[in-house]
Amino acid sequence: MQITRGIKLLFLVSMVSIVASMFVGCAGNTSELVMGTNAEFPPFEYIGDDGQPDGFDVALVKEIARRMNVGVKIENMEFKSLIGSLANGKIDLIAAGMTVTEERKKEVDFSKTYFTANQMIIIPVGSEINSALDLKGMVVGVQEGTTGDIIVSEEDVDEKEYDVKEVKRYKKGIDAVMDLINGRVEAVVIDSNPAAEYVKSNEGKIVAIESGMEPEEYAIAVKKGNTKLLEKIDKALTEIKQDGTYDKLIKQYIQ
C-alpha cells in the first residue's frame, strides 16, 4: 500500500515537472520573458567577453523583468527574423534598437519609446562623399532589414531620394564595415551609436558623417494585441525613467 502510494506520488511529481519543463524558456510563460534580439548592434546589444549577450537593451529588459518578478531568456537571431519570431510565439518581446515605423506597427505593438537615434553614413577616410546626396550612384552597405536598408533601398522611382547604384545587405553591421575598409562598398548607412563604435575601433580608416535622414525612436515590440505584457513593460519603463535607473544605464552603456 505504502509502496504504491509512493509510486503514484513519484509519477505525479514527475508528470508535473515534465509539464513544467515544457513551459520553461518558452515564450508566453509567465515566469520568464523571452527576449529576441540581434546581438550585433553595440552598444545596445553585443556578445560580451563571457560569450553572453550584453548591452543597453539587455540591461534594460533585465531591469523591466526584475520589476515584473520574472526571469529573462535571450534568443539571439538575425535582425530580419525578429518580427516573425514574435508573431509565431518563439519570443515574447523584441529589444534590438528597433525603430518604430508605420510598416512595423502593422505587425507588432510598440512600447513607449526609450531612445532617439539617427542614421549615419560611414565612409573611408578621404572619401569624396560629403552628404547623403553623394550616395547617388554608389555601392552602399547596410544591415539587412534595418531602417538603413529600407531607406537606401527605396525603389519608388518618384520618391527615390538617394538613387544608389547597389545596396549590399549584410547579416551583421560589422561585416558591412569590414567590406567598407576592404573597398567592396563605398559607404555604410547605419544607426548613430553603432556607427560611433565601429569608427572608434577602426580609427584612422573610417569616419561617420550625418545623413540628414529623419530621427528614429527605439521601442520594445510585443506581439500584436498583447496589451497585458505591453502595459507591464510601459509601467516599468516609466518607473525606470523616473527613478534614475535609465540615466544610470545610459551612463553605463552609452556615454
Ligand code: ARG
Ligand atoms: N534601428 C534600426 C532598425 O530598427 C536598426 C536596428 C538594428 N538592431 C540590431 N540589433 N541589429 O531597423
